[in-house]
Amino acid sequence: MLTINYTYRIYPNTTQQTELLEWIETCRGVYNYALRELKDWMASRKCPADRCSLEKEYTIPADELFPSYHRQQNNLPKAKKQFPHLGKVHSQVLQTTIRRVYDTWEAFQKRGYGFPRFNKLGQFKSFVFPQLKNNPISGHTIKLPTIGKVPINLHRSIPNGFALKSVRVGSKVRGTQWYAVVTITSDVSVPEIEPRSPCIGIDLGLERFLMASDSSVEESPQCFESMQSKLKLLQHRAARKQKGSKNWEKAQLAIARVYHRIANRRQDFHLKTAHKLCDRAQTIFAEDLNVKGLRRGMLREDCVDAAFGQFLSLTEGVCWKRGVYFAKVDPNGTRPNCFAMVSKGLNVREHHCPDCRDRTHRDTPPASLRERVAAEMVLHRGLEPVSRQRLWENESACQVGLSGVDDLDRWRGARTSNREIGKPALYL
Structure with missing residues (x-):
């Protein structure tokens, strides 16, 4: 099974951008809530059996089962009745958000350090559509469930023989640029590459x-150093704005665009050097x-x-x-x-x-x-x-x-x- 990811730029309209941002915030809340249940259950098992903690005590019954992935996923329909705004998000998107919590948890257990952290405002930037009935890409548009058709820059076509598996929608530059990571699969066997001359x-x-x-x-491009003076000027201007105001948001957006340009220039240099x-x-x-x-x-x-x-x-x-x-x-x-x-x-x-x-x-x-x-x-x-x-x-x-x-x-x-x-x- 061969799996490849293709990243495309998409251009949602104003209404679709607002809906996508609401979905991301809803997924962030679900992620933090699931992680909170996990951490509270772990903290309730830290205290010795013969005495209680002097700082705080988590009153979770001893017979309460571990909040596993399947238990929290089964609690989603109950949570939608209590919190109606969860019903606006596609059900499988919320399920993959729960899955994301336990992927980080399993990675933490594997390496032994780096307990999962809560996501603050702006840190959660993507969600996944894990299953799609038909090929959503037709022409220069991609049809996302519940969102609708979104223009896409299909700079390279999907190869023949590959089936579209999932689509990850993500934002960059403080929610002003949107991308779709398309995962395609094919039942082909790729032979191992053997060393040969030169x-x-x-x-x-x-x-x-x-x-x-x-x-x-290959000389170093020094992408950050070449843009450091401009970045310093923009950060100095942003520091003089009132935090949370519209002018502060514009200043932060200008800083994010500079960082995005630096990252793009660095990645472009790395790819060109690798091809050389x-x-x-x-x-x-x-x-x-x-x-x-x-x-x-x-x-x-x-x-x-x-x-x-x-x-x-x-x-x-x-x-x-x-x-x-x-x-x-x-x-x-x-x-x-x-x-x-x-x-x-x-x-x-x-x-x-x-x-x-x-x-x-x-x-x-x-x-x-x-x-x-x-x-x-x-x-x-x-x-x-x-x-x-x-x-x-x-x-x-x-x-x-x-x-x-x-x-x-x-x-x-x-x-x-x-x-x-x-x-x-x-x-x-």
Whole structure:
């Protein structure tokens, strides 16, 4: 079963926008109410059996069952009688909202931290139509249950053989831009992508966004830094408005549009860079970075602006679509630590390090050299397990990885230091 998500821009009219916003607020209330029942039941079981809490006590009977997904879903018809505004929302939309609570609850139990939080005003931004009888897309409109027909920018058609499964409607930029995420499925089997030549390793950094083992470079776009002055001016103006007034809402909308533009520019750069990599190679290796750890360091602002996690995720998706093998390797120890100084005259144009046995032109910038060597180390780490699994049986016997003779000469001669990584073994 193959499942793909397509995102389209939709353009509801004023009446439909008002109704969609009301639905989102109703779903937010249902989500918070279901989570409140769950948290109260959990809090009532924290107190020891022989004594009560000094702060507060939850008077929930001991024989009360756990508010599971099915119990809360069955309570929805009773809640509609008590709260008539719930009946305005499609019934399956409310059911998927309850399901959303328990998806976060199950994720919390799986990872052991991050208890689900309540959604404040403006934080709940989407809802789902899980089932649709017929294909709702016809021409340049999409028919949503109860909402009606909404214009859609169908920038790419749905492939033949795919059936539409569900539609998620979401808002951005404080409810002024609307999108429909269409989930399509097909009963086809996708073969696993196997590594093949040529291949490259990529090293991500802040000075340069990307350095590949084939010496190609992608400079960092610095999307946030380029718009920071304008964003600072808009935030300064918004701070002088009375909170909740119409002028304050307009100022907040202008700030949201700038943030949305920054996110779009960053995503566009990541997608274009991923396609460039796929144009040059059929196998790509990248570092498995600790993205959460990078956001806590001294350079957290630059790391968040670069969005390495989003780039790796988008690159993996682009590689899957284009049939390119993608894998992540351990990032520890990929940066060269040799900074030995070697004296030489002006007539000597080549730098030769006696410690790490590296050879390069003397005019090569040290930062570029370190990044290129790091990318080559990433490439070697990716090729080593692939060679052990003998996935290159279709290649000639003289090849190790993708260009065995060149790699062996490089590692035996000028490129390899005697480090923990070790030298590559020859698999013939």
